Amino acid sequence: MPFIELKPGTLLSPTAVVMLSCASFEDKPNIITLAWVGTVNSDPPMVSVSIRPERHSYRIVKESGEFVVNLVSRELMKATDFCGVKSGKEMDKFEACKLNAIAVPGMKYAPAIKQSPAYLACVVRQEIDLGSHTMFLGEIVNVGVQKSLMDDKGKVDFERADLVAYCHGEYMGLKKPEGFFGFSVARPEVLKRRLKKN
């Protein structure tokens, strides 16, 4: 047996780490860092975000019924950690991190973070209490990507985005693409063309 058994836990790795921005009628814009997030449906496009009820952002998302998921680059990593250890109950995290809140089409309250590589603006469709966290299922109603990250074919260049993932307590930088969807069965000329950057 090559495995050692550990206590059942949230070892799934890597996960995304994102900055969720939110606001409501009575609450000014706030940012909460989340790692318990995921894509859960393609059509309509949906994500899940799990938030503990004691977080300041929990009530804001619940009351406003919307949130914006902002992707995290290496450049935003320190701010991401900060927004994950400090609460909006005590401070304005946009101000503290020198980030800018910008309005997003389709959102009544929740802003996007201007410095993020990309954002996914979501409307809450369902809420499920799971125990420690409440999972909000959000339909993605608007997506924005920094112009500088679009390649000449109109695709997002994720290598340029320099995104960061999360592995059980640590932030990990992503390096170059090592493959692509279907590369295991791709013809040699396709492989050569698609992986030529490596």
Ligand SMILES: Cc1cc2nc3c(=O)[nH]c(=O)nc-3n(C[C@H](O)[C@H](O)[C@H](O)COP(=O)(O)O)c2cc1C
């Ligand atoms: C890397 C990282 C991931 C986190 N993931 C989550 C999460 O998925 N759900 C959650 O409720 N809190 C998570 N937190 C904790 C919150 O971000 C943290 O408690 C934050 O201060 C709450 O901010 P708020 O009170 O302004 O909402 C995470 C923190 C870090 C640093």
